Amino acid sequence: MSEDSTPPERDSGAVRLVHPGERVGVHEGAVAGHGIRRIDGELVAMRMGALRDNGNTVSVDPLSSRYVPRAGDLVVGYVEGMPNNIWFMDIGASFNAILPMSLAPWKVEFGAVREHLNVGEAVLCRIQEVDETHSAVATMKGMGLRKLKSGLLEEIPPHIIPQVIGKGGSMLQTLKDLGQCRMVVGQNGRVWLDGDNDGMRDVRTALQLIRDTAHLPGLHDRIDALANE
Amino acid sequence: MGYGDYQCMDENGIREDGRKADEMRVVEIECGVVPVADGSAYIKWGKNEAIAAVYGPMEAHPRKIQRQDRAILDVRYNMAPFSTTDRIRPGFNRRSREISKVTRDALESVVDLELYPRSKIRVEIEIICAEAGTRCCGITAASVALADAGIPMTDMVVSVAAGKCNGIVLMDLNKPEDNYGEADLPMGILPMTDELVFLQMDGDLSMDEFQLAWDYNIKAAHEVHKIMVDALQKRYGGDE
Numbered sequence: 001m002s003e004d005s006t007p008p009e010r011d012s013g014a015v016r017l018v019h020p021g022e023r024v025g026v027h028e029g030a031v032a033g034h035g036i037r038r039i040d041g042e043l044v045a046m047r048m049g050a051l052r053d054n055g056n057t058v059s060v061d062p063l064s065s066r067y068v069p070r071a072g073d074l075v076v077g078y079v080e081g082m083p084n085n086i087w088f089m090d091i092g093a094s095f096n097a098i099l100p101m102s103l104a105p106w107k108v109e110f111g112a113v114r115e116h117l118n119v120g121e122a123v124l125c126r127i128q129e130v131d132e133t134h135s136a137v138a139t140m141k142g143m144g145l146r147k148l149k150s151g152l153l154e155e156i157p158p159h160i161i162p163q164v165i166g167k168g169g170s171m172l173q174t175l176k177d178l179g180q181c182r183m184v185v186g187q188n189g190r191v192w193l194d195g196d197n198d199g200m201r202d203v204r205t206a207l208q209l210i211r212d213t214a215h216l217p218g219l220h221d222r223i224d225a226l227a228n229e
Numbered sequence: 230m231g232y233g234d235y236q237c238m239d240e241n242g243i244r245e246d247g248r249k250a251d252e253m254r255v256v257e258i259e260c261g262v263v264p265v266a267d268g269s270a271y272i273k274w275g276k277n278e279a280i281a282a283v284y285g286p287m288e289a290h291p292r293k294i295q296r297q298d299r300a301i302l303d304v305r306y307n308m309a310p311f312s313t314t315d316r317i318r319p320g321f322n323r324r325s326r327e328i329s330k331v332t333r334d335a336l337e338s339v340v341d342l343e344l345y346p347r348s349k350i351r352v353e354i355e356i357i358c359a360e361a362g363t364r365c366c367g368i369t370a371a372s373v374a375l376a377d378a379g380i381p382m383t384d385m386v387v388s389v390a391a392g393k394c395n396g397i398v399l400m401d402l403n404k405p406e407d408n409y410g411e412a413d414l415p416m417g418i419l420p421m422t423d424e425l426v427f428l429q430m431d432g433d434l435s436m437d438e439f440q441l442a443w444d445y446n447i448k449a450a451h452e453v454h455k456i457m458v459d460a461l462q463k464r465y466g467g468d469e
Contacts, residue, residue, distance in 0.1 A: 017461075017462055017465060019376060019385065019457075019458050019461050019462075020339075020375075020376050020381070020382040020383070020384060020385050021339075021382065021383060021384030021385055021419065021420070021421040022421070023421065035381065037383070039383065044383065044421075046341060046381040046382060046383065047376070047379050047380070047381045047382070048376045048377065048379060048461055048465075049379070062379045063379065063465050064267065064268060064377065064378055064379040065379045066267065066285070066286060066379070094285065094286045094287050094288055094345060094348045095288045095347070095348075096288070132346070133297065133346045133347050134345070134346065134347070134348075159379075213466070215465060215466075216466060
């Protein structure tokens, strides 16, 4: 599940924001990681973000991004359309994922896909495979994968998912305790909340705070302060 | 005032709007002004005002325009009907097609399109107030909006223009200087390497004048680049 993601260390130290084209000028022998490219022997930032140097690899944690599907991701998708035997799912990526009727948890007759999932309905599903052109196939066969019939969905940028989950799921637990509600964090940045209205409102406030300040140090302290208000 | 009567500079070397020959108009940039866009920027360049918004990467439609190995940039430059004193008829025209094309070509040289096969990145540039130099204004705003959207780029394109009026090479022509001037030289520059990704020239310049205009543009590009970076840093609460 999504709780297993390892979040980056951002709760201490100063953050250096870099912009596209900036020479990051770090130590000798550093390896170019995500968002960095070596051009003429120099490490160059390719996107706007916070520079991360783990001693060997230098990378950029982006400040805005679009979801790029990977096999195994738990995502929340909206049904966008269907011919006779598959559903097209909006998973927030560049391309819609397809959910074939053979990967649905029900026995579906050819031509009767609409009876099970209609346009606009939300589904908790998992990415089964992604090809090199970013086309994805989703599945609903698996534990906990289902149609979402209650609660609400909150959208957050996919790159702050590690902060929302926290180390060992600590932040997610804090949020669940704050709102006393059920929560599922999709890797595509859609968070499902189900509980009473006041609790869900508190969680949404906390998610907004994370969204605005995820790249700055001391995030856990800010959320704890919000929880103690 | 007839053509040729216009005096762009007084005897002290000061232009009509108080600038010296190598001075730019005041540039202000703000990021994230269109909340529904993936990235956006507002730019005020003298009296020019423009908004650029970036959407995507998204699936390219219709499918025949998709490239299997890379994304395509879909750039649309448009002047609002109220952006000038004479109302502009809405919709595409020859000029906006040309500027959309040169903007796309300039931006394609820095955006890492191979990361997003079969996709489209939509760049919308809307000029809301025009006073000479709107293409430079639009390209610069689009660059900031692309960076704001998190699109990987090797550098940010800065577009600036120098020109000639009354035989004097001037940086960043304003409306009367552009109308009565003899030449205009807009350039797209990558400030980290001083590479050129876009150049147009309207009118005639001698080699010496061209060299001077070039030097003005390179210097101005670095100034504008600093403003662009400050705007991006400010958006995310970094040091300005």
